[in-house]
Amino acid sequence: MAGRCRVTSNKALDQLRDRLLEAPDDVDAVHLPPRFGEARQALVRVIDRLQRKGIPNDTLVTVMLAEMLPRMVHGNGPEWAAATLGKIAQSLIAGASPVDKRQ
Numbered sequence: 001m002a003g004r005c006r007v008t009s010n011k012a013l014d015q016l017r018d019r020l021l022e023a024p025d026d027v028d029a030v031h032l033p034p035r036f037g038e039a040r041q042a043l044v045r046v047i048d049r050l051q052r053k054g055i056p057n058d059t060l061v062t063v064m065l066a067e068m069l070p071r072m073v074h075g076n077g078p079e080w081a082a083a084t085l086g087k088i089a090q091s092l093i094a095g096a097s098p099v100d101k102r103q
Contacts (some may be wrong), residue, residue, distance in 0.1 A: 014057055 047060060072081040 050060060051057070069081065072084065076084075
């Protein structure tokens with residue numbers, strides 16, 4: 001995501017957004033949900049378009065989380081969603097990327 005436009009200077013949110021949009025290089029495609037690549041590419045295109053229109057990164061991250069959290073809970077239950085978010089939080093605290101090796 002090297003060419004990504006940075007509308008805001010909030011580096012932590014930029015990194016979170018990028019992490020949420022990328023699959024790890026070392027994950028076997030068998031472990032990814034169906035049509036992951038197609039969905040990810042579509043989402044990245046939309047985000048890039050919104051950034052070019054001047055939508056702030058803080059807004060994009062907030063909207064992605066607002067859309068993601070109910071889907072996580074509905075699809076897998078509140079315990080799974082909480083556990084997954086806890087794992088991401090621990091990875092961030094430890095300085096590791098929850099999705100890939102980017103830092």
